[in-house]
């Protein structure tokens with residue numbers, strides 16, 4: 001096998017620019033999804049209603065309320081702790097918190113979109129204050 005020094009030189013910049021490209025498209029996708037979802041106020045209202053119905057007996061779902069269940073984190077701090085994509089996956093597959101008090105929930109894709117719209121709106125409100 002013959003090693004061509006030029007071959008090595010060409011590979012690295014290509015690698016680096018591919019890596020940059022994939023990082024950039026990740027950021028753009030994330031930004032796009034976030035802003036598209038945040039703009040839909042119907043979805044936000046629907047998401048809030050789903051969470052109010054299913055989660056609010058334990059979790060604080062608003063900007064200033066206190067969780068009724070002392071160990072349940074307010075959603076406004078959950079969204080700062082976890083990437084929204086991770087929550088989407090958990091909502092689809094069923095959130096298992098490892099806490100016996102919390103039931104396992106699974107949601108349909110349109111419900112998840114609404115929930116994420118609402119959760120994103122919590123994050124936006126926090127940042128703009």
Ligand code: HEC
Pocket residue numbers: 051054055056057058059069071072073078095097098099101102103105
């Ligand atoms: C009966 C009470 C109860 C209900 C209802 C409930 N939760 Fe929880 N949830 C908890 C408790 C308690 C914890 C803290 C678990 C822990 O620290 O192990 C928790 C934790 C979480 C976490 C964080 C998990 C982690 O790994 O930190 C998320 C996300 C969450 N809940 C989402 C939801 C959503 C979404 C709903 C409604 C669809 C919901 N919960 C309904 C009690 C509840």
